[in-house]
Amino acid sequence: MGNAMKRLLLACTTALFLTGIGLALPAPAAAAAPAKAMPLPAITIYHLEGRRSERVVWLMEELGLPYKLEFKRGDLAGSMAQIRALSPIVPMAPTVQYGDQILVESGAIIETILNRHAPGKLQPALGSPDYPYPLMWMHYAEGSLASRLFSDYRAWQTKPPAQRSPLVDSEATVQFAEQYLGKHPWFGGAQFSAADIMMKFPLDVATTLNLVDVAQFPNVAAWKSKIEARPAYQRMLAKARPDGMIGNLPKLPQHPPAGPRTPRAP
Ligand SMILES: N[C@@H](CCC(=O)N[C@@H](CS)C(=O)NCC(=O)O)C(=O)O
Numbered sequence: 371m372g373n374a375m376k377r378l379l380l381a382c383t384t385a386l387f388l389t390g391i392g393l394a395l396p397a398p399a400a401a402a403a404p405a406k407a408m409p410l411p412a413i414t415i416y417h418l419e420g421r422r423s424e425r426v427v428w429l430m431e432e433l434g435l436p437y438k439l440e441f442k443r444g445d446l447a448g449s450m451a452q453i454r455a456l457s458p459i460v461p462m463a464p465t466v467q468y469g470d471q472i473l474v475e476s477g478a479i480i481e482t483i484l485n486r487h488a489p490g491k492l493q494p495a496l497g498s499p500d501y502p503y504p505l506m507w508m509h510y511a512e513g514s515l516a517s518r519l520f521s522d523y524r525a526w527q528t529k530p531p532a533q534r535s536p537l538v539d540s541e542a543t544v545q546f547a548e549q550y551l552g553k554h555p556w557f558g559g560a561q562f563s564a565a566d567i568m569m570k571f572p573l574d575v576a577t578t579l580n581l582v583d584v585a586q587f588p589n590v591a592a593w594k595s596k597i598e599a600r601p602a603y604q605r606m607l608a609k610a611r612p613d614g615m616i617g618n619l620p621k622l623p624q625h626p627p628a629g630p631r632t633p634r635a636p
Contacts (some may be wrong), residue, residue: 405489410435411469413483416453417441420615423464425476425567426483427610431602432567433488439609446617477508480564492564500559507547507557507565515543516572519581523622526581531626540581541628544590547573551589555596562600570597580622 413430415437417423423441430437442448454461456472466473473479484492494500522531522540534541547569550557557565573594577584584591597603 407489408486410483410487412438412467414438414440414467416449416456416463416465416467417610418446418449418453418463419443419611419613420617421463422476422571424606424610425571426464426466426479428567428603428606429480429483429492429564431605431609432600433483433491435483435487441610444613444616475512477512477568480567481508484564492558492562492567494559494561494563498559500561503554504558504563504565508568510543510546511565511568511572514538515547515569516575518543519572519575519579522581523575523579523619526622526625527620530622530624534626534629534631536632539626539631540576541583541586541626542631544573544576544582544587548587548589551593556593566593566597570594578621579619580625582625583628586628 413436415423415426415430417427417439419441427437427439440449440452442452449463450461453463453465456467457465457474460474462474464474464476464479466479468479468482473482493504518538519540522535525531547557554560556562557569573590576582577587
């Protein structure tokens with residue numbers, strides 16, 4: 371055996387030995403220490419009762435971080451006027467004053483707070499096999515679910531659906547979540563995550579506005595019960611929805627018949 375081959379064999383057996391006693395390999399990304407939290411600037415959440423701004427309140431309650439909550443109790447128009455004063459072109463809830471910056475988009479607000487001020491919390495580590503799940507559902511919540519629910523809602527208010535659409539419709543978007551929850555306890559995979567916070571609002575919209583048949587989605591219903599029992603969710607409700615749901619959009623008289631649909635190329 372040549373010298374080069376001997377050196378290679380020695381290196382391999384040494385690595386195997388060290389691996390065996392847990393010394394040779396660098397720590398996997400999943401075990402990497404989270405970055406240090408940055409100091410939290412003053413945060414004011416401009417809120418509409420029962421709307422998406424609850425997500426940010428709930429996040430802060432989960433993390434135990436301080437925040438100020440601004441809304442006019444029982445007065446959605448008054449709360450919206452406060453938001454419009456800050457963000458006249460896109461007055462939307464949530465709008466958040468983050469230090470000297472005005473932020474919109476609940477997903478981006480949540481990711482900013484988590485990544486800067488609560489690293490390693492409410493999301494799996496980069497190297498964890500679960501890492502893609504909450505990331506997918508964080509985007510899905512607004513990008514596919516809420517957008518399709520509200521476009522179906524608007525269309526079906528004027529023309530109630532007689533059959534399912536061949537395109538991805540409200541039922542398909544909820545069915546995808548239902549199927550996933552049959553295999554995973556949380557939208558974060560094995561652990562509760564910020565994606566669970568993002569998914570609650572559109573999944574409530576789907577059933578309370580009668581866009582889908584609630585009976586078709588037992589996994590979603592069980593997940594909602596688990597979520598609603600969380601102390602941080604209950605604290606959010608007490609602070610951000612003190613009088614229960616107000617100003618609900620009218621429920622649709624009918625959703626499309628549940629069941630299979632004929633696929634068609636878009
Ligand atoms: N994608 C945005 C949506 C924000 C949004 O549309 N919020 C609703 C309340 S749930 C709103 O303010 N609507 C006012 C409007 O559309 O005029 C987010 O996730 O923050």
